[in-house]
Amino acid sequence: MTQSVIVQVGQCGNQIGCRFWDLALREHASVNKNGIYDESIGSFFRNVDGRHDDPADIPVGTGTGKIKSLKARAVLVDMEEGVVSEMMKGPLGEVFDCRQLLTDVSGSGNNWATGHHLYGTQYKEQISEVVRRAAEFCDCLQCFFVLHSMGGGTGSGVGTSILGLLEDEYPDVYRFVTAVYPSSEDDVITSPYNAVLAMRELTEHADCVLPIENQALVDIVNKISQAAPPTRPGKRVFSEHAVKPDSALSTGAGGVVKDEKPFDQMNNLVANLLLNLTSSARFEGSLNVDLNEITMNLVPFPRMHYLIASQTPLFCSADVKMPPRRLDQMFTDAFARDHQMVRADPRHSVYQACALMVRGDVQLSDIRRNIDRLKPNLHFVPWNQEGWKTGLCSVPPVGQPRCLLSLANNSCIHQTFSEIRDRFSKLYKRKAHLHHYNQVEGMDSGQFADSLESLTSVIEQYRDLETAMNQPVVAEPRLKVFS
């Protein structure tokens, strides 16, 4: 089996990473009751003998050895110390060791140029070393997951500089980026600059990007908490729609981290996205989906690799007397606007390709039935009318009997991108704050224009899908042979 390394960069990246490791441990603990170190848990964790100073790996071997001490296959990078050092002090601290971390104290000042050019160059050797160490522990490294925000300076700047480094040094290892886009009410004034500058790097150097909008996460969390009134100690809440405690996608119940911080619920959504995305590569199923199949099936053209994710159901009902929600509802919801991780509406836009990855007690025929049911209402590009990729993983998520992750390569993403471009243009027209960027060594004014052009071309490529839908399809005639 293959392994993946998570590279978490900046405040946002590390917060998501923190939630990811907590939930990943929770998931493997619930599947792997005997505490055996097998290939499945080995895809995200090393098993080490912690008695040594520089702990050596205990290989999976026959898959029957006990877990001694787990270490996350992770690289933690931040230009401030706060989040990372807090994580190290907390209960999750044990799964990392200090050789996996790289921190500075000064921060990137919400400036992409500082992160990308200044720190990216200054720390290049060190980052490369930390990544190399993580990579060497893997016996078959399949994928890097890079987690960062697009608005801040460290995440977007250092994150994308690491992306380039990974491409240079590990060309055969996939690079998946989970990028959190700032909402319009973002308090960082330069966030549109950072996002657009970073976008160019993502378009050119990532294999696959999962864009996530902060506002969409907020909306989903609200949706869940409306269904589940917060329980106060000493007071039991009776509600018809009460959510089963550990079933909500936004909850961290059952993890080792007990005190909940702000953003945790939102970050849990992203952490679950990563778990569901990789579940079929880690666990058994009758239709496996390995990570390399995701890009193969969902990225028809190299630059159009932005995939919109949605996860359903958001929670299970705690009331056993309530009839379970129909299985089909899970599929319907996956296409609904309010379940998407960006604020966009794929159902009314054009699909290039769509993946449905199911976990738990769902049969092949359930997927087939639902594709047949949903297909007439969805628009696919003419050359990919059957653009469905499906996966069946038999291990359900913690707290739920089943779940569905849908990934869509859909034209509606151009609206999200256009919004960012508009905000970028507003600042750029007035040349606001430009000098902060241009004074950084390695940065030249051309980069702004180039990045803007790169983004515009992506937007246009996606928009063209929609305009092409209104034009008659001229099919190229098939080859003629004379026998």
Next chain:
Amino acid sequence: MSLITLQLGQCGNQVGGQIFSTLVDDIFAKSTGLSNKENQAYMQSSLEKFFTQRETAGRDGSSSLPMARAVLVDMESKAISHTLQQAKKSGRWTYCAKRSYHQKRGSGNNWAHGFCVHGPKSHEDVMDLVRKEAEKCSRLGGFVSLMSLAGGTGSGVGAYITQSLRDEYPHSFILNQVVWPYTTGEVIVQNYNAVLTLSHLYDTADALVVMENDTLHKICNQLLAIKNISFEDINRVIAHKLTSVLQPCVSDSAGGGQMCDLGSMLEHLVPHPQHKLLTIKNIPQMSDVAREFSFHQWSGLIKNLRQMLIANAPMEEGINWAIKPSSRTASGHTCFNRSLSSLVVLRGKDANSVDPFYFTDSSIYTPWMPSDMTCCVARQPRLFCEYEKSAALVSNSRASVQPLNRIIDKAWTMFSTRAYVHQYLKHGMTEEDFLDSFVSLEKVVASYDNL
């Protein structure tokens, strides 16, 4: 005569496991309709064909269970280890775990990754396993390769390994059993993968048995009355079809009394190298419960089977009886499913006395086939899988052209935008390779259209 089975990719391994378990079910079935002695001969012959046996348990405690003559190949370990486990759990047969080959990283639905990268890298090791298995056969009757057309490993590595088999065993028979993906929703690039696989297999294999997931799904749904259909159910139908043909039977042809082996079957069924696509139709197929309460007449079964062939119906339900070999379209074309050759396998009670005249009728075959070479009949009085009477029809006919055309159509439409092509070029393929494959399949379609 022994057959070596190659299980390639996740699909191939799942199907393979099911085939051996169906074989064992049939071999050790309770009701056989034969005397004990005759039944022993059948069992021996089938065991010899598909399994190796040891007289006693090995000294190292290894079991004396029949061991499948199989080589398991996949680029990742999960499917293989699951298949090995399932076999072990059955307690009735096993695999030789040493005959499995896997890598760590799958082919990711990418045919080029399978064919251009994994294939060359793994073929020596795989051929080594095949050689070891072949050495255990006192008489090697040929190879059966199981694979899907959709994925990357089964299709890509499968095509490469089949090529290597052909190189190393130029005189052995190779039958490729290919699973045709669902029309919608398994793998998006499945049509590319299928086009590339089929065009390569067409050069190397002796025949391709085509199993369409869509039809298998229908059979599960309508004939077997399964509500929630899983891949296991689908694979069980595939296994039933294939074993209904491959289990021991005696052919009527020249002199009679000849055991019908893979070689003679393929020689009969594939009289021309441009026509290699075979389909298998079975009658009856029903759930275990229904089977106990049903009674069939040979005449009825044979008549239905013939109409299934003419009307190209995948199953006995909903056959179009209006189609006749004499019917013509307005433009004068024949509109029934014309065949090149067929093999009818009759199994069960009174199988030896059935008159297959329905299939010797020359009007259902292409005019240029000599009429005494069109149909071959093989019989086996033993009940098959506890069906009192059952018939299987392997036909080389136009039937596969329809799905083939669909696949070429879709792949071509996609190819004209060059979507996904970059993923193949990355592993060393060129656009010309795509075009070559399209051309060779268009030729296949044309030659079937000319029947």
